[in-house]
Amino acid sequence: MADVPKDSPLRAVQIEALVVMKIIKNSAQFFPTIATGSLVGMEVNGVLQITNSFPFPSVDIPAADGHQDTASNLAAGAPRAKSNATYQNEMIKFLREVNVDANNVGWYTSTSMGNFVNVNMIENQHFYQKELNERTVALVHDVSRSSQGSLSLRAFRLSPSFMAAYKEGKFTTESLQKSGLRYQDILIELPVTVHNSHLATSLLHQLPSDAPKEELPFPPNLATLQQDPNTPQPPLYPNFDSLDLSIDPFLEKTCDLLLESIENHHTELNNHQYYQRSLGREQAKITAWQQKRKAENAARAAAKQPLLPEDEWQRLFKLPTEPSRLDVLLNSRQVEQYARQVDGFTASVSSKMFAVKSNLLPGE
Amino acid sequence: MADKDSFLHLARPLGPAPVGAQPSTAPLNVVIQPQAIFSILDHSLRRPADQERVIGTLLGTRSEDGTEIEIRNCYAVPHTETAEQVEVDMDYQKQMLALHLRANPREVLVGWYATSSELNTFSALIQNFYGQQGDGTWPHPAVHLTVSTVPGQDIESRTYISAPIGVTAERAADSCLFIPVPHELKYGEAEKSGLELISSAKDLEDRSQPVMTDLESLERAIQHVLDMLDRVSNYVNNVLDEEATPSSALGQFLMNALSLAPKVDAADIERDFNAHIQDVLVVSYLANTIRTQIDLSNRLATAALTLGTGDALGGEGGAGAGARDGEKQKGGDRRNKGRQQRAQEA
Numbered sequence: 001m002a003d004v005p006k007d008s009p010l011r012a013v014q015i016e017a018l019v020v021m022k023i024i025k026n027s028a029q030f031f032p033t034i035a036t037g038s039l040v041g042m043e044v045n046g047v048l049q050i051t052n053s054f055p056f057p058s059v060d061i062p063a064a065d066g067h068q069d070t071a072s073n074l075a076a077g078a079p080r081a082k083s084n085a086t087y088q089n090e091m092i093k094f095l096r097e098v099n100v101d102a103n104n105v106g107w108y109t110s111t112s113m114g115n116f117v118n119v120n121m122i123e124n125q126h127f128y129q130k131e132l133n134e135r136t137v138a139l140v141h142d143v144s145r146s147s148q149g150s151l152s153l154r155a156f157r158l159s160p161s162f163m164a165a166y167k168e169g170k171f172t173t174e175s176l177q178k179s180g181l182r183y184q185d186i187l188i189e190l191p192v193t194v195h196n197s198h199l200a201t202s203l204l205h206q207l208p209s210d211a212p213k214e215e216l217p218f219p220p221n222l223a224t225l226q227q228d229p230n231t232p233q234p235p236l237y238p239n240f241d242s243l244d245l246s247i248d249p250f251l252e253k254t255c256d257l258l259l260e261s262i263e264n265h266h267t268e269l270n271n272h273q274y275y276q277r278s279l280g281r282e283q284a285k286i287t288a289w290q291q292k293r294k295a296e297n298a299a300r301a302a303a304k305q306p307l308l309p310e311d312e313w314q315r316l317f318k319l320p321t322e323p324s325r326l327d328v329l330l331n332s333r334q335v336e337q338y339a340r341q342v343d344g345f346t347a348s349v350s351s352k353m354f355a356v357k358s359n360l361l362p363g364e
Numbered sequence: 365m366a367d368k369d370s371f372l373h374l375a376r377p378l379g380p381a382p383v384g385a386q387p388s389t390a391p392l393n394v395v396i397q398p399q400a401i402f403s404i405l406d407h408s409l410r411r412p413a414d415q416e417r418v419i420g421t422l423l424g425t426r427s428e429d430g431t432e433i434e435i436r437n438c439y440a441v442p443h444t445e446t447a448e449q450v451e452v453d454m455d456y457q458k459q460m461l462a463l464h465l466r467a468n469p470r471e472v473l474v475g476w477y478a479t480s481s482e483l484n485t486f487s488a489l490i491q492n493f494y495g496q497q498g499d500g501t502w503p504h505p506a507v508h509l510t511v512s513t514v515p516g517q518d519i520e521s522r523t524y525i526s527a528p529i530g531v532t533a534e535r536a537a538d539s540c541l542f543i544p545v546p547h548e549l550k551y552g553e554a555e556k557s558g559l560e561l562i563s564s565a566k567d568l569e570d571r572s573q574p575v576m577t578d579l580e581s582l583e584r585a586i587q588h589v590l591d592m593l594d595r596v597s598n599y600v601n602n603v604l605d606e607e608a609t610p611s612s613a614l615g616q617f618l619m620n621a622l623s624l625a626p627k628v629d630a631a632d633i634e635r636d637f638n639a640h641i642q643d644v645l646v647v648s649y650l651a652n653t654i655r656t657q658i659d660l661s662n663r664l665a666t667a668a669l670t671l672g673t674g675d676a677l678g679g680e681g682g683a684g685a686g687a688r689d690g691e692k693q694k695g696g697d698r699r700n701k702g703r704q705q706r707a708q709e710a
Contacts, residue, residue, distance in 0.1 A: 016406070017402055018399070018402040018403055020558045021402050021559075021562065022399055022403075025437075025555070028554035031554075054467065057467045066500035087466070093638065097456065138453065142460040146557040147553060148555065150575075151558050154575070173665065176666045189551070192574065195407065195565070195575060196562060196572070198404040198409075199408060200402060200562070201404075203563075204563045214562065218614065219614075221612070251647055255651075258694060262654065265658060265661070272665070319441070319450040325665070329662075336659075343651070344649055345578075345648075346647065346648035348579050351579070351582065353637060354646075357633060359625075360626075360628060
């Protein structure tokens with residue numbers, strides 16, 4: 001690990017089947033609360049191989065009503081909590097004894113409907129990316145989208161330019177202009193592949209049991225056909241769930257979330273406008289004061305009196321601080337994410353609808 | 365997997381054991397979740413080169429009466445085995461259990477696994493350790509799961525519980541009777557999509573598969589359905605040409621399937637279809653417009669000052685206009701959603 005140059009970027013992420021299953025189990029168990037965990041593995045020639053994972057301890061909060069928000073906030077912040085860092089180190093120490101790759105390579109989180117671009121996620125990934133060997137990823141598993149067909153598992157990293165900006169902690173208009181950072185550049189998505197071990201491949205060939213090879217006698221009647229143990233189970237792949245027509249709930253949910261994001265965007269813009277207005281007011285006051293002082297000085301000069309200092313305004317007036325644009329950036333990234341999600345849904349729902357139409361109206 | 369064994373569970377007088385400390389040997393059902401099996405296989409791949417089998421602890425849930433056990437999770441425990449003795453790292457097992465329970469407080473210790481089908485004296489010893497009072501599963505029986513990992517053969521799994529056996533007191537610790545119990549592998553709805561992706565790589569040479577988009581998996585599913593339809597229509601044609609043996613049961617089955625197709629008026633379909641497709645397309649169009657608006661708003665917000673001469677307010681006005689436009693879209697979106705809901709009601 002150490003002899004690899006620090007700046008060699010990750011090109012792709014390869015996940016073991018075991019990790020996929022573990023993440024799904026953990027996420028489904030805690031849904032709709034966010035579940036988080038740690039990933040271990042190693043990096044080989046720019047490909048990050050994730051070979052095992054373990055969940056972080058769930059936060060023990062009495063399940064009283066109204067505490068839902070705090071609980072999920074705590075869960076979302078779990079990857080960078082101090083107690084979990086010790087938990088993680090301890091777990092990795094134990095895993096090393098049974099020959100599991102003992103390098104931490106990132107963390108995973110579950111989400112619902114692509115609603116994951118937020119400050120928590122950024123802070124977690126920043127925590128991992130700055131502290132450790134810097135080659136770490138965040139895996140995002142979308143529980144709701146996975147339930148509707150194909151698995152949604154994506155790997156993200158923070159871009160170097162965003163890391164630099166986040167380190168300084170300044171997201172003002174000026175700094176953004178200087179760095180040229182745009183909301184599209186916050187996260188870099190890495191292609192994800194799933195990899196099976198030989199034993200797992202062997203297991204999958206038995207799952208579900210294959211249709212019998214030899215010729216079977218024809219069933220005498222319908223009841224026997226339906227109860228025949230030889231009738232094969234539907235195969236795992238392809239998954240016929242993706243043929244399901246009811247996609248409207250997903251579209252609707254995404255629209256709701258999209259509206260929420262616009263709402264947030266609007267609030268942020270208002271904050272900004274407020275800032276601009278108060279800045280303008282302060283500046284007007286300063287100019288007025290400066291002019292007044294100048295006139296006074298001119299009068300004093302005429303009266304041969306000592307002049308008053310002209311830079312006193314810096315003590316008298318205080319310019320308002322510009323609100324951070326980070327929220328706006330993240331929100332924009334989130335909106336982009338939703339829009340792409342809607343695109344994806346539309347593509348599949350329209351193809352399904354055309355299929356249904358031509359099925360019901362043959363010959364058109 | 366090897367689920368087709370049938371079992372006859374006989375109640376049997378138990379061996380000599382102190383009264384009141386009788387572990388139950390009642391029959392039970394074991395359900396295994398696939399991720400536990402994947403974990404075991406991974407452990408088996410990572411075993412030390414000189415070790416035949418490796419063992420680990422099974423975690424899961426137990427129904428209240430103790431007759432249903434669900435194995436949800438497991439972890440590896442290092443152990444060494446020679447011809448004369450076996451050594452299990454008890455400390456490791458205890459500490460790892462504590463760590464796992466912190467993350468999954470609802471899971472309990474249910475037993476242990478080994479990666480070979482063989483049952484020997486050491487198995488009995490370990491089984492008694494897992495089933496003991498205190499740290500073990502007592503008063504419930506410990507479940508022993510064996511998963512064979514012989515290369516070139518099917519992976520075979522078996523589950524056992526144990527009963528004490530009547531031997532001399534000094535040999536009681538390393539002897540027990542393994543009673544096979546039925547088990548099955550079950551996967552839930554949530555795991556289906558994951559298993560789909562994993563198993564799509566099973567026939568590939570490099571055993572890896574990129575994550576598919578929704579559309580790709582839809583295409584594959586449709587392709588598969590078309591293939592199956594081809595097979596069926598091929599068979600039906602062959603029957604018609606008197607080349608294949610007809611079967612009334614199959615015919616009936618096909619008839620039932622075909623009669624499921626709804627009878628709807630062509631005009632109704634046309635109307636509903638058009639209404640719905642318009643809704644969907646409008647939603648997509650609006651989503652993309654919003655994206656553009658947000659992009660524009662961001663660019664205006666950061667570009668304003670580069671124009672020089674401090675007309676930041678003008679720039680902000682532009683951004684504000686962007687937001688107002690956004691709101692207009694929002695209104696449109698709401699209207700559209702209302703329409704969508706109406707369409708659903710209709």
